[in-house]
Amino acid sequence: MSDFDTLEDAIEDVSEGEAVLENEVVLEEDNRVEPEVLIEEPEELDKVALIGLHIRESSMYGRLNNAEDFLDEPFSLEVEEALSLLEELKSRDDFSDIIFHKGKETLYMYSDKYMSNNYAKLLILVEEKDMFRMIAETVRDESKTYPRPTDARLFTKAPFNLTRSEFQQVYEELRKKEEYSDIKEVRASNQALYLFSDKFMKEALAKSLAEWIEVEAEQNP
Amino acid sequence: MAKVTGWTGKLLRVNLTTGKITTEDSMKYNKDFIGGAGLGYKVIFDEVPQGTKAFDEANKIVFAVGPLTGTTAPCSGRTNITSLGPTNPYHAVTDSHMGGNFGPWLKFAGYDAIIIEGASKSPVWLKIEDDNVTIEDASNLWGKGVIDTTHEINKIMGKEACVAAIGPAGEKMKNLASIVNTVNHSAGGHGGILGAKKLKAIGIKGTKAVHIAEGKAKDWLDLNKYMLGEIIGANNNHVVPSTPQSWAEYHSKGSRWTAQTALFWGAANPPVETGECPPGDLNKVGLRTQKAVFDLGPVAEARTVKMGGCYSCPIRCQSNLYVPELEKYGLTPYATSTCINFSAPGTAMLNGYSDGDSKGEVALITKCLGSRLADDYGIWSNYGQLPRDFKYAYSTGKLKEVLPEEEWNSIDWSLLEKGDPGWMLEFYNNLIGDGEFSHLLDGPYYLDQRWNLGEEYWNGAGNNVWSKMAYPKHHSNEAGAQVGVLVNIMFNRDANSHTHMNFIGAGLPIELLKEIAGEVWGSPDALDAPMNYTPMNEYKAKFAKWSIDRNMLHDSITLCNWVWPMTVSPSKERNYRGDTALEAKFYSLATGIEMSEEELDLQAERITTLHRALTIKNMNTIDMRNEHDYIPEWVFNVDPDKKPFTEGTVKLDREDMQLALTMLYREYGWDEKTGAPTRETYERLGLKDVADELEKLNLLP
Numbered sequence: 001m002s003d004f005d006t007l008e009d010a011i012e013d014v015s016e017g018e019a020v021l022e023n024e025v026v027l028e029e030d031n032r033v034e035p036e037v038l039i040e041e042p043e044e045l046d047k048v049a050l051i052g053l054h055i056r057e058s059s060m061y062g063r064l065n066n067a068e069d070f071l072d073e074p075f076s077l078e079v080e081e082a083l084s085l086l087e088e089l090k091s092r093d094d095f096s097d098i099i100f101h102k103g104k105e106t107l108y109m110y111s112d113k114y115m116s117n118n119y120a121k122l123l124i125l126v127e128e129k130d131m132f133r134m135i136a137e138t139v140r141d142e143s144k145t146y147p148r149p150t151d152a153r154l155f156t157k158a159p160f161n162l163t164r165s166e167f168q169q170v171y172e173e174l175r176k177k178e179e180y181s182d183i184k185e186v187r188a189s190n191q192a193l194y195l196f197s198d199k200f201m202k203e204a205l206a207k208s209l210a211e212w213i214e215v216e217a218e219q220n221p
Numbered sequence: 222m223a224k225v226t227g228w229t230g231k232l233l234r235v236n237l238t239t240g241k242i243t244t245e246d247s248m249k250y251n252k253d254f255i256g257g258a259g260l261g262y263k264v265i266f267d268e269v270p271q272g273t274k275a276f277d278e279a280n281k282i283v284f285a286v287g288p289l290t291g292t293t294a295p296c297s298g299r300t301n302i303t304s305l306g307p308t309n310p311y312h313a314v315t316d317s318h319m320g321g322n323f324g325p326w327l328k329f330a331g332y333d334a335i336i337i338e339g340a341s342k343s344p345v346w347l348k349i350e351d352d353n354v355t356i357e358d359a360s361n362l363w364g365k366g367v368i369d370t371t372h373e374i375n376k377i378m379g380k381e382a383c384v385a386a387i388g389p390a391g392e393k394m395k396n397l398a399s400i401v402n403t404v405n406h407s408a409g410g411h412g413g414i415l416g417a418k419k420l421k422a423i424g425i426k427g428t429k430a431v432h433i434a435e436g437k438a439k440d441w442l443d444l445n446k447y448m449l450g451e452i453i454g455a456n457n458n459h460v461v462p463s464t465p466q467s468w469a470e471y472h473s474k475g476s477r478w479t480a481q482t483a484l485f486w487g488a489a490n491p492p493v494e495t496g497e498c499p500p501g502d503l504n505k506v507g508l509r510t511q512k513a514v515f516d517l518g519p520v521a522e523a524r525t526v527k528m529g530g531c532y533s534c535p536i537r538c539q540s541n542l543y544v545p546e547l548e549k550y551g552l553t554p555y556a557t558s559t560c561i562n563f564s565a566p567g568t569a570m571l572n573g574y575s576d577g578d579s580k581g582e583v584a585l586i587t588k589c590l591g592s593r594l595a596d597d598y599g600i601w602s603n604y605g606q607l608p609r610d611f612k613y614a615y616s617t618g619k620l621k622e623v624l625p626e627e628e629w630n631s632i633d634w635s636l637l638e639k640g641d642p643g644w645m646l647e648f649y650n651n652l653i654g655d656g657e658f659s660h661l662l663d664g665p666y667y668l669d670q671r672w673n674l675g676e677e678y679w680n681g682a683g684n685n686v687w688s689k690m691a692y693p694k695h696h697s698n699e700a701g702a703q704v705g706v707l708v709n710i711m712f713n714r715d716a717n718s719h720t721h722m723n724f725i726g727a728g729l730p731i732e733l734l735k736e737i738a739g740e741v742w743g744s745p746d747a748l749d750a751p752m753n754y755t756p757m758n759e760y761k762a763k764f765a766k767w768s769i770d771r772n773m774l775h776d777s778i779t780l781c782n783w784v785w786p787m788t789v790s791p792s793k794e795r796n797y798r799g800d801t802a803l804e805a806k807f808y809s810l811a812t813g814i815e816m817s818e819e820e821l822d823l824q825a826e827r828i829t830t831l832h833r834a835l836t837i838k839n840m841n842t843i844d845m846r847n848e849h850d851y852i853p854e855w856v857f858n859v860d861p862d863k864k865p866f867t868e869g870t871v872k873l874d875r876e877d878m879q880l881a882l883t884m885l886y887r888e889y890g891w892d893e894k895t896g897a898p899t900r901e902t903y904e905r906l907g908l909k910d911v912a913d914e915l916e917k918l919n920l921l922p
């Protein structure tokens with residue numbers, strides 16, 4: 001991590017001409033961790049670079065950025081300027097880790113150096129506030145990728161953070177929608193609810209995997 | 222002669238019949254058998270006569286470690302104990318394993334191994350202070366629990382001494398007895414052998430260094446840093462976190478990488494947040510495994526003082542808990558344990574818990590109380606089979622039938638019915654008592670002989686007994702289909718082999734795991750998706766062989782097989798590839814003997830084959846396929862309405878499993894009909910003397 005707690009600290013430091021963004025803490029030789037350098041050439045710091053740094057820092061703390069973020073402080077940009085700076089950021093080689101994703105109503109950004117693509121995908125689903133899609137896409141992904149049925153309690157935890165009753169409500173609605181008819185449920189013997197997509201997984205497999213995850217794994221530590 | 226590094230080059234031999242204590246050159250074993258289990262098998266093969274039973278005076282017990290024990294190689298603090306196994310129907314050779322500090326302390330005192338032979342007439346304990354080794358009177362310790370025994374010896378030797386002791390279960394020569402060091406690091410199955418030899422404890426204090434090869438200190442540090450920074454995951458080498466986290470591509474609810482934002486060691490002062498612990502941050506490796514919450518549920522968070530563990534282990538899988546409710550039962554308010562030691566007492570709560578919550582406060586108190594009693598009494602749960610045997614006997618009415626009425630009436634069954642933690646005192650006190658109930662500690666084979674448990678006991682799915690060898694399954698058909706079964710048939714106790722399970726359970730998507738399987742074992746077909754199995758193929762046989770051999774390597778070198786090998790890593794930059802050559806790299810730097818991964822694997826194969834030879838000698842038959850490698854019925858009968866190789870079942874096929882045995886034998890160069898190694902194979906592995914001995918006994922195929 002950088003010595004700087006916030007982007008503001010970094011900006012301040014750069015403005016005072018101390019441009020080396022490196023970890024100066026002297027660690028025991030054995031424990032020395034490679035210092036992370038947020039940018040290679042501090043003298044190139046301009047508004048585009050500052051935006052890039054800001055996105056990296058957000059990603060480091062598990063947050064997505066969207067285009068509107070730069071209309072507020074500390075950047076306080078006009079819409080046009082923000083768009084053109086972001087456009088320029090896209091073409092900067094030293095910020096090739098910044099990923100742009102066009103959402104329904106805004107442009108999302110994150111650094112894939114600090115945030116995984118899969119996690120960003122989850123955050124975008126959360127940000128878009130389409131709860132049906134959020135649940136269905138997550139379940140489909142898990143059924144296809146791992147493969148495993150999804151513990152319904154996942155949606156009550158970060159980054160989804162639904163309350164149990166919110167989840168229940170959304171899930172009841174989702175079950176009625178044709179476009180999500182592939183989302184099915186199974187219960188483990190302790191009644192825990194697991195969801196799966198029958199596009200990617202058969203019910204028999206979902207059921208036995210749910211039983212394994214929920215009950216049997218604990219009996220076979 | 223070049224200076225010996227890694228090893229100490231010396232072993233201790235203690236004859237309790239004669240009182241004679243000698244030292245010997247240990248390199249005669251280490252060169253070919255690495256140490257630990259390898260050394261133990263060789264000693265037992267050479268020195269314990271065929272037909273000897275576990276508790277006979279002629280049996281020997283070997284505490285042995287390897288060239289990495291006592292170094293700073295990650296997870297290298299474990300000790301291997303080898304002797305005849307009292308739970309085994311043939312008393313064939315078994316290992317038991319303990320973490321903690323004993324092994325490193327043994328090295329610091331200057332020894333790679335202790336061979337205990339003969340038997341004392343009266344209780345004794347062994348005091349080791351560097352070169353000063355004495356047999357001490359233990360009459361005042363006999364009858365005490367592990368905790369009091371340890372305290373008494375620490376009073377004599379100083380608190381820096383490491384003490385391994387047996388409790389009442391060992392003294393009474395129970396088959397399910399453990400040897401416990403530092404009051405809570407237990408090794409299961411050999412406690413009764415120390416009891417038979419009247420050896421109550423071993424205390425060790427040493428002042429010597431464990432050297433690595435000359436001029437290799439910098440390379441050693443670099444290797445350690447590389448492993449901790451890029452390769453190692455959490456306990457079981459799970460390489461993804463249990464919750465979605467911003468740095469992680471993948472997550473898995475079953476992962477032991479439980480660290481996350483706002484999850485604490487809540488009873489630490491001040492509380493310590495585990496937080497996110499992404500790869501690359503060396504100082505956070507030790508926070509990744511919040512095992513108390515994993516084992517006991519969210520209620521354990523507030524009671525976690527810290528995560529502890531074995532010497533030189535950055536993973537720290539042992540939960541250190543503050544549980545003041547234990548004082549009500551006459552104990553101190555602390556509990557330290559992990560894994561099966563917590564879950565086994567819970568299995569003995571047949572009616573659940575008084576608050577109806579299997580992850581609630583009552584469950585936590587019960588499991589902590591049970592694990593403390595088991596460690597103090599030196600009782601081995603037999604990987605959870607002990608409480609399953611109790612459950613079977615109780616629920617079928619067998620227990621009521623076999624217990625004398627007076628004994629049955631003396632037990633406060635209401636505690637069990639109410640789900641009261643006090644049932645733990647009742648359960649464990651009766652196990653170490655002198656009544657019929659205590660025969661639950663005989664283990665499955667001998668218990669069945671005494672109580673006649675019936676076909677269902679052996680063949681019913683869910684009871685998990687691995688017949689005919691009478692040990693519980695341990696990551697078998699549910700863990701990689703045929704691979705898990707092949708790993709389970711190879712030992713004479715439950716397979717303490719986690720190599721295959723660590724890989725399967727790492728938390729990564731199946732396609733990635735299959736790719737890695739392809740690189741390590743020759744084809745992605747070595748691995749099936751969970752519960753979606755395919756018929757046997759040669760790559761599964763290679764995977765099984767590798768799993769067994771690496772387990773043998775870890776028990777010999779010594780490294781913790783609950784973390785090693787490093788088949789995968791949490792590093793996205795490495796595309797989750799691990800480094801399977803790390804054992805060889807550490808071995809080379811420690812010993813100064815350049816050893817490639819392949820060469821070290823060949824040494825491990827030699828140890829596996831020696832184990833096989835010893836089993837053949839113990840059982841006095843070469844027909845391993847039918848007499849030893851027998852696969853229990855439930856593997857083929859589970860899920861009656863499903864066919865093998867269909868989605869959603871772990872059911873396997875009889876013929877396919879016979880083919881699997883053949884393919885495994887072929888991989889090892891063993892006779893395909895009997896499963897016994899051929900002379901040619903023994904000689905290829907430098908085991909001509911073993912072949913000669915077996916030929917004399919008419920035990921070559």
Ligand code: SF4
Nearest residue numbers: 320530531534538781
């Ligand atoms: S992972 Fe656990 S058992 Fe293994 S060495 Fe570390 S603390 Fe010991």
